Amino acid sequence: MSKRPQNVCHDTLPWLISVSLGLNIHMAFNAGVKKLIVTDPKTKQRLPCVMCGGIYPIADAVHIIDEKEWVRQIGHDSKKNGIPLCPNCHRVFDEILRPYLYRALEAFGSRDLPQSWR
Numbered sequence: 001m002s003k004r005p006q007n008v009c010h011d012t013l014p015w016l017i018s019v020s021l022g023l024n025i026h027m028a029f030n031a032g033v034k035k036l037i038v039t040d041p042k043t044k045q046r047l048p049c050v051m052c053g054g055i056y057p058i059a060d061a062v063h064i065i066d067e068k069e070w071v072r073q074i075g076h077d078s079k080k081n082g083i084p085l086c087p088n089c090h091r092v093f094d095e096i097l098r099p100y101l102y103r104a105l106e107a108f109g110s111r112d113l114p115q116s117w118r
């Protein structure tokens with residue numbers, strides 16, 4: 001019977017495995033912007049993941065619009081383009097939710113959608 005490492009939340013294992021396999025292709029926020037996204041401005045406490053409510057050892061935030069696409073249009077990274085998510089929900093957002101949102105918004109007639117959502 002295998003034993004899980006004591007210091008790793010089992011929910012982070014898929015993320016850790018994807019990183020170790022080189023599958024984590026997300027661009028990271030710069031540290032200052034990321035801190036603004038993952039920290040409650042009033043209490044200065046770490047915000048939980050907005051999708052599952054989990055708090056993980058390493059804070060994570062997802063770009064709503066791909067960083068390169070955002071910076072090309074806006075000029076700089078911004079808190080407005082981030083959501084505090086745990087590593088697993090980050091991946092669900094990037095790989096599942098964004099394509100669903102893209103298809104629905106495109107069918108609805110929305111134009112100039114982020115290409116990173118396709």
Ligand SMILES: [Zn+2]
Pocket residue numbers: 049050051052053054085086087088089090
């Ligand atoms: Zn989560």
